[in-house]
Ligand code: SF4
């Protein structure tokens with residue numbers, strides 16, 4: 006019962022933070038300190054209460070079972086929550102992924118470690134992997150009752166346990182995120198796949214404004230870890246990380 010209340014509190018936290026962040030972005034009042042604050046808060050909540058862990062909830066709903074949070078996982082509230090946050094991505098793009106999800110936040114924080122980064126300039130390959138991983142996840146859960154996120158150790162990581170060799174896979178994703186921007190989010194997360202497609206047509210997303218001077222070797226494009234700041238970027242993999250805005254010398258990017 007306590008665990009269930011924590012899940013609901015986590016959902017409330019996600020909704021409130023999403024609204025605050027989107028509002029600050031709209032008013033151009035978002036900044037790096039605020040981004041650190043939400044990132045750290047989401048990580049702490051993730052480790053303390055395993056919430057708001059919506060990719061895990063998606064798996065639990067598909068499996069129809071969740072040993073530790075049975076009532077919530079099977080409840081219509083959980084299903085509506087999952088649908089609701091995808092609908093929010095159609096409006097606000099990936100604010101949930103950017104700041105409220107503990108899984109994304111851990112990777113985001115590690116990417117700030119001052120070590121040399123490996124930028125993947127190809128946008129097609131991660132997309133193709135995503136397109137293979139998503140139906141595999143669905144089929145394994147619905148046809149074979151296998152929760153792949155559990156198998157690879159997502160929950161083990163947040164519960165600070167190692168239950169099998171397979172559970173090291175998620176740890177490997179996390180370690181890699183110091184080097185490569187959000188590897189799990191960009192290829193492995195089924196819920197993120199839904200958000201990424203929603204973000205391509207979302208009402209609000211980052212766009213260049215009249216102040217953009219089309220600088221040579223665009224600073225926003227160099228700063229973007231997912232190549233979404235390119236003119237051709239559809240913001241599918243934009244996590245509103247703030248790097249392009251920070252890099253722009255003319256405040257040439259809006260959340261519009
Ligand atoms: S892609 Fe998945 S893991 Fe990453 S932030 Fe979004 S919901 Fe979380």
Ligand code: SF4
Nearest residue numbers: 229243245246247249
């Ligand atoms: S740098 Fe800009 S375009 Fe690239 S992911 Fe971050 S916020 Fe999105």
